[in-house]
Amino acid sequence: MTSQYKNPRLLILGGSLEYQKVPNQLASFNTLLHQENDHLRMIISKIEALRPNVLLVEKSVSSYAQDYLLEKEISLVLNVKRPVLEHIARCTGALITPSIDDIPKTRLGHCELFRLEKISEQHEPANQFNKKPQKTLMFFEGCPRRLCCT
Structure with a gap:
């Protein structure tokens, strides 16, 4: 996953990116696996049509979808809390897409620079392996001031 983009295009998806099988319907494992792969490829092609960088x-993302996104060189951030998504959407001008069906109609967000940075916590004691705890932080720099400022 690329950890820095200049002038990135941000797509925000509210919900998860997984295959939902039909309840109370029996099918073989191979059939389900094939259906899941086809469904996820269709979703990823909708996402790819918008050409987002991030x-x-x-919520969660299927491991197959993660692999497809990695092939398409789209950086993925998953399990982001709703208030954080709303704040990012407000700062970048994006719309939170409520479902996969609304992907073609969504608005992407923009900023001047998106980057990930690992920061070790100096005030925390080292763990049993003599490693300091680390946090990975996302930075959205150069957002239009009229939208929000952080």
Whole structure:
């Protein structure tokens, strides 16, 4: 995953990016696996049509979808809390897409620079392996001031 983009295009998805099988319907494992792969490829092609650099998702993302996104060189941030998504959307001018069906109609967000940075916490004691705890922080720099400022 690329950790820095200049002038990125941000797509924010509220919900998860997974295959939902139909309840109370029996099918073989191979059939389900094939259906899941086809469904996820269709979703990823919808996402790819918008050409985002970064995809932020509120909930989980299927491992197959993660692999497809990695192939398409789209950076993925998953399990982002709803208030954080709302704040990012407000700062970048994006719309939070409530479902996969609304992806073609959504508005992407923009900023001048998106970057990930790992920061070790100096005030925390080292763990049993003599490693300081680390946090990975996302930075959205150069957002239009009229939208929000952080």
